Amino acid sequence: AARRDKRPGEQHCAHVCELDWEHFDAADFTTPRPPTAILCSDCVYNPSLIAPLVACAKELCAAADEALGDDEAHGGSCVVWFAMEVRAVDVLEEFVEALVEAFHVARLPLDLQAASHTSKRALVYACRLRKPWGLSMLPDEAEQL
DSSP states (O other), rough: OOOOOOTTTTTOOOOOOOOOSOOOOHHHHHHHSSEEEEEEEEEEHHHHHHHHHHHHHHHHHHHHHHHHHHHHGGGOOOOEEEEOOOHHHHHHHHHHHHHHSSOOOEEOOOGGOGGOOOOOOOOEEEEESSOOOOOSOTTTTEEEE
16 A cells, blocks of 8 residues: 655544435535545445435545645545445446546556455445546556546
8 A cells, every 4th residue: 555755743544434425515524624535435236326426426526626726745636446346247337437427537456456355346446536547646557447
């Protein structure tokens, strides 16, 4: 896993919270300190939830990007990570189509995932609104979609 050096006096932390994808205020999640990463784990299982999930992720990412501005210390962009187990291929295909319409998307190959926590049914996608993934931003083996 990559680690960024902290600026003097800066602290890094993770904030974990429940989020209703259909009823939320992005400002509640992006102030006072906008996230540089958002993790969605095991959230893709029902086709009726895909549109609200992707719309929510896009709105949160846009609000975070606006608050981050052009701060290159964070790559100038919030990254939304989706980690999931494939339960139904048709649901996965619909989800990936929605992601590609909303974000610049890259899929993390299985060989870059921790061997102890992966299977051929486990997928990880990294998504961002700003700037397409440049070669220097992706692991060598990541596949842009």
